[in-house]
Amino acid sequence: MATVKTKFRASSSKTKEGTLFYQVIHNRVARQIHTNYRLYPQEWDSERKEIIFPPGTGEIRRNYLVSLKTAVQEDSKRLKSVVLRLERTDNTYTAEDVVSKYLSPADNCCFISFAQNLIGQLRQIGKRCTADTYTTAINSFARFRRENDILLDEMDSDLVTAYESYLKSIGICPNSISFYMRNLRAIYNRAVDKELTVQRHPFKHVYTGIDKTVKRAVPLNVIRQIRELDLSLRPVMDYARDVFMFSFYTRGMSFVDMAFLKKKDLQNGILSYRRRKTNQQLFIKWEKPMQELIDKYDTTGSPYLLPIIKSSSKDERRQYKSEAHRINRNLKKIGEQLGLVIPLTTYVARHGWASIAKSKNIPIATISEAMGHDSETTTRIYLASLDTSVVDKANSLILKSL
Structure with a gap:
C-alpha cells in the first residue's frame, strides 16, 4: 500500500517562510505534491510531522496556523482515501496514479458532483419528483460546504454531524433536517450500490426520524x-x-x-x-x-x-x-x-x-x-x-x- 507523508521544505533564507508538501511513496517510487502552505521552521515539528505553535505566537498568526493545520488534515485524509480506493481495485497502481487522482478527482468520486449527475439521470427517465427532492437536499449541503465538493470516501459521521449542527444553527426545524438527511443518505447509498465507495454509515448519528407535526388543523x-x-x-x-x-x-x-x-x-x-x-x-x-x-x-x-x-x-x-x-x-x-x-x-x-x-x-x-x-x-x-x-x-x- 502507498504511504503518504507531510514534509516541510525550509527556505534558503532563514528569515523567510518555507513550504509544506506531500510525499507519496509506492513500490519504492516517490512523488511529490506541492502546496501553497507556508510557515516558518520553528512552526514545524519534524519528528511528529505536524504544525506547532511556538511561544509568543500572536493571535492572528495562531488563527492562520490553526486553519493551515485543518487544511493539512483534510488533504491527508483525502490522499489516504485515494489510496484506499485504488487498493480496492484489482489493478496495479503507481505513486503517479495517486497524485493524478488526488489532483484531478473524477466527478463520480465526489459527492456533490455524483448527486448532480444522478439528478440529471432521474430527470431523463421521468422521475422528476425524486430529482426535485434530491436537488433541494444537495443544494442545502452545497451551501454548508460553501460549494466545495468532497470525495465520497470522505463522507463520514463527523462531517454529517457537523452539517446537522449547521442546519440547527440557521433555524431549520427537526423534520426539515430529517428530510435533508434522508435524501442525502439515499444519494450516498446509490453511490455505494455503484461501488464508488464503501458503506461507512455516515448518517447513523444524525436524526432521520419524523417529529410529531405541529397542529395544522382548524375546527x-x-x-x-x-x-x-x-x-x-x-x-x-x-x-x-x-x-x-x-x-x-x-x-x-x-x-x-x-x-x-x-x-x-x-x-x-x-x-x-x-x-x-x-x-x-x-x-x-x-x-x-x-x-x-x-x-x-x-x-x-x-x-x-x-x-x-x-x-x-x-x-x-x-x-x-x-x-x-x-x-x-x-x-x-x-x-x-x-x-x-x-x-x-x-x-x-x-x-x-x-x-x-x-x-x-x-x-x-x-x-x-x-x-x-x-x-x-x-x-x-x-x-x-x-x-x-x-x-x-x-x-x-x-x-x-x-
Whole structure:
C-alpha cells in the first residue's frame, strides 16, 4: 500500500517562510505534491510531522496556523482515501496514479458532483419528483460546504454531524433536517450500490426520524368562516379560498392531485383519480359544493377540471408549483385576516378534514381510506374490507355540517 507523508521544505533564507508538501511513496517510487502552505521552521515539528505553535505566537498568526493545520488534515485524509480506493481495485497502481487522482478527482468520486449527475439521470427517465427532492437536499449541503465538493470516501459521521449542527444553527426545524438527511443518505447509498465507495454509515448519528407535526388543523367553525368570507373585491384571494374549499370538499385532496385532475376523471357523479404520492386509486362522490366551485371558472379548451394548469404546451409541473406558492401566499393573508394562529395553507384543508372527521366519530380506518393513506400495515388491513360508500357517507356528513 502507498504511504503518504507531510514534509516541510525550509527556505534558503532563514528569515523567510518555507513550504509544506506531500510525499507519496509506492513500490519504492516517490512523488511529490506541492502546496501553497507556508510557515516558518520553528512552526514545524519534524519528528511528529505536524504544525506547532511556538511561544509568543500572536493571535492572528495562531488563527492562520490553526486553519493551515485543518487544511493539512483534510488533504491527508483525502490522499489516504485515494489510496484506499485504488487498493480496492484489482489493478496495479503507481505513486503517479495517486497524485493524478488526488489532483484531478473524477466527478463520480465526489459527492456533490455524483448527486448532480444522478439528478440529471432521474430527470431523463421521468422521475422528476425524486430529482426535485434530491436537488433541494444537495443544494442545502452545497451551501454548508460553501460549494466545495468532497470525495465520497470522505463522507463520514463527523462531517454529517457537523452539517446537522449547521442546519440547527440557521433555524431549520427537526423534520426539515430529517428530510435533508434522508435524501442525502439515499444519494450516498446509490453511490455505494455503484461501488464508488464503501458503506461507512455516515448518517447513523444524525436524526432521520419524523417529529410529531405541529397542529395544522382548524375546527369546523373556522372552515365556515373561510367559506363565508366576502372576497368578491379580491379575486386572487377568492380563487385561493375556492381551491382551499375544493380540497376540503374532496376529503382533503392534496394540491398536486387537484392540479392534475382532468374533466374525464368526473364520470356519472363520481370523481376518480390516482394519488401522485402513493399511486392509490380513489373515488369521490360528486357533491353540490364541488360543482358550484367548478362552475365559477371558465376552463373551456382545457382538459383540466381546475384552472391551476393553464397551458398544456408549457411545463405543467412548473405551472402547478408556481400556482401553489401563489395560492398559499394568498391563503396566509386570509388566515391573518381571520386572526388564525397557524399559517393557512392548502395543507390545512387536508388536516382540517381529518380532524373534523375524527371529531364526528368517523372510524380511523374510514378516514385513512378517504385520504388515501397506505403507509401502515394495519390501516391497509382495515381498508381492504371497507366499502367506498362508507367514505362517501362520511364526506356527505361533513359537508352537511357546514
